[in-house]
Amino acid sequence: MSMPFYVSPEQLMKDRADYARKGIARGRSVVVLQYDEGIAFATENPSRALHKVSEIYDRIAFAAVGKYNEFENLRVAGVRYADLRGFSYAREDVTARGLANAYAQTLGTVFTTESKPLEVEIVVAEVGPTPAEDQVYRLSYDGSVADEHGWVVMGGQAERLAGLLGAGWRPGMTLSEVLGLAVRVLGSPAEDGGEARTLAAAQLEVAVLDRTRPRRTFRRLGGALLEGLVGEPGAGE
Template sequence: MSMPFYVSPEQLMKDRADFARKGIARGRSLVAVQYADGVLFVTENPSQALHKVSEIYDRIAFAAVGRYNEFENLRIAGVRLADMRGYSYDRRDVTGRGLANAYAQTLGTIFSSGGEKPYEVEIFVAEVGDDSADDQIYRLTYEGRVGDEHGYAVMGGDAETVTSYLEEHYTEGASLDAALAVAVAALGHATEGGQTTDRVIPVGDLEVAVLDRSRSQPRKFARILPARLDALLGERGPSEPAPAESTSSTDDADSTDDDGDAPIAPPL
């Protein structure tokens, strides 16, 4: 009778965490920035059909990086939970904190389970309040940790380089156009081969959305389309598309699921 291999719990959790981190890092960075009238989300996403930022409820938004099929499942579950809670009780009972806690439990259970691989995703759940002091941004990691962010937050891709740029250039209470300019410049600030470079991201490759408390309707989420982005960003010089994805990302995009039927969505 053969003896089963033994792997310590510490090593098992480390391997699962390394696996999730590598998958998340292959996606492009996403920035959440608080500005005078709410919360701004900016990411580089050439796809016009696969959104990384979406509405969950009246004043709540969802943003994610990593594997699209995994965070899309989480988004749909969040929408259903919010709708059910608002219908059963009151719309005011649907809060960003409640949704963040629900996501944390789900991600934590999946990460600690040995029966399936951990989700390669990180999530923002944001809620806009009546004033800037009431705005909330929750960051959830692949293992279910919840962090309360203030001012700005970055996840996915070269997050450290983007964060360092925001640390130097972020201004609290900035207008929408000023916050947008800083966020887009931060996403174009990248480190490659040990050197830091700056590029101008084409407007067509940007996905931008806001939770805007100044909107008169109850739903505060809105997407900013390329025509308005051009006006907000102004003249920026010649744009430069994102560099070609690495071989590892391409391999992931072409891989199939265990049944060999459907392709697995690449990291976004």
């Protein structure tokens, strides 16, 4: 007669966390940076169809790393949540904080009750009338929420990239300055050696929440506009 297989709750949660972290670490990093006129998002993503950064509502955007189908489902749910809340109450009642709380509940419930956690990490950001009123929330696979300021990095080699971003970022930077920093950090050599890479505009997915725009603040940056902002190869060194 075989003995029943027992795993302690602590071990089960640790195994789930390790599983989720490994999945997230395989993804290419996303960086989120505040600048003087808004919040910028950048990632290495040659796909024009599969976005890691998306608009949720007037002043709110969503960025994610991990399994595409899982974070895409979360994005769609966030858009529905925002539309329903804005329609039922007022557009001003749709906030990044409310959305982050809703995501935290979903992620936490899946983490504790389902056999497999969601292999995702997400940022929900809301641009305010001034930089001090910007809101940036980072959510982990287990539903934990962190209130971030200045910059955030998620995905593969996040700790190493965080050190580089922390050394280079300062309040009041322009969009061109933060994008130059983002491109240098994303192209920096890996811990196990290798060469620094110069990422071209065509290899990047870049979007902003621009506080100077009326109502809908989200816009994607690409083509000649993005090339001009990140500069020619080597221009940002």
